[in-house]
Amino acid sequence: MRMLLHRRWRTTRPADRGGFTVLEVTISAAVLVVGVLGMVSAVAASLKLVEANRETMVAHQAARALAEQMQNGTFSQIFANYNSLGSDDPGGAGRGHGASFDVPGLRLSDEDRAAAQHAGRSTSVGAVEFPTNGAGALSESVTDAARGMPSDLNGDGAITAGAMPGSYLVLPVRIRVTWSGVAGPRTVTFQTLLVNR
Numbered sequence: 001m002r003m004l005l006h007r008r009w010r011t012t013r014p015a016d017r018g019g020f021t022v023l024e025v026t027i028s029a030a031v032l033v034v035g036v037l038g039m040v041s042a043v044a045a046s047l048k049l050v051e052a053n054r055e056t057m058v059a060h061q062a063a064r065a066l067a068e069q070m071q072n073g074t075f076s077q078i079f080a081n082y083n084s085l086g087s088d089d090p091g092g093a094g095r096g097h098g099a100s101f102d103v104p105g106l107r108l109s110d111e112d113r114a115a116a117q118h119a120g121r122s123t124s125v126g127a128v129e130f131p132t133n134g135a136g137a138l139s140e141s142v143t144d145a146a147r148g149m150p151s152d153l154n155g156d157g158a159i160t161a162g163a164m165p166g167s168y169l170v171l172p173v174r175i176r177v178t179w180s181g182v183a184g185p186r187t188v189t190f191q192t193l194l195v196n197r
Contacts, residue, residue: 063190109180137163
């Protein structure tokens with residue numbers, strides 16, 4: 001006796017199969033790529049922010065250190081040492097600190113440096129500013145609202161026009177650091193009012 005075995009052929013439909021279709025894999029890969037790109041851009045923005053904060057901290061520290069250094073002298077020494085005139089420098093012409101200074105780790109952009117050189121200005125990132133008239137002499141009559149000027153600096157009850165005598169009691173000083181950093185052009189301004197001792 002012969003037995004016939006029947007084989008059953010079963011056809012499977014795509015919905016019954018295990019695994020993913022090409023379309024599903026493509027969509028999953030696209031979602032993964034978008035997620036990774038978003039994460040990479042967030043990390044890059046975070047690193048840029050960290051560097052911008054570091055640059056700002058360096059600028060603040062340089063300005064504060066210079067302001068503290070200034071407190072160690074008399075007003076006439078401070079003004080002579082940190083103004084833009086070289087002729088009144090303590091120890092002889094060109095021996096003073098001057099009105100400009102460099103800050104390690106900060107620099108001007110190449111365009112700003114070239115423009116400053118072309119105009120005959122300093123290419124340093126730091127600048128010390130006093131309330132001076134056009135001739136470079138201290139003056140109570142300088143208009144500068146940020147420094148509270150014009151102001152009676154010698155305590156005589158009047159604001160003297162023109163150059164001020166050397167008997168002033170307070171000395172407004174602005175220290176400005178301007179640089180080109182990862183976040184573009186940046187400026188930190190430190191203002192202080194030195195009191196004569």
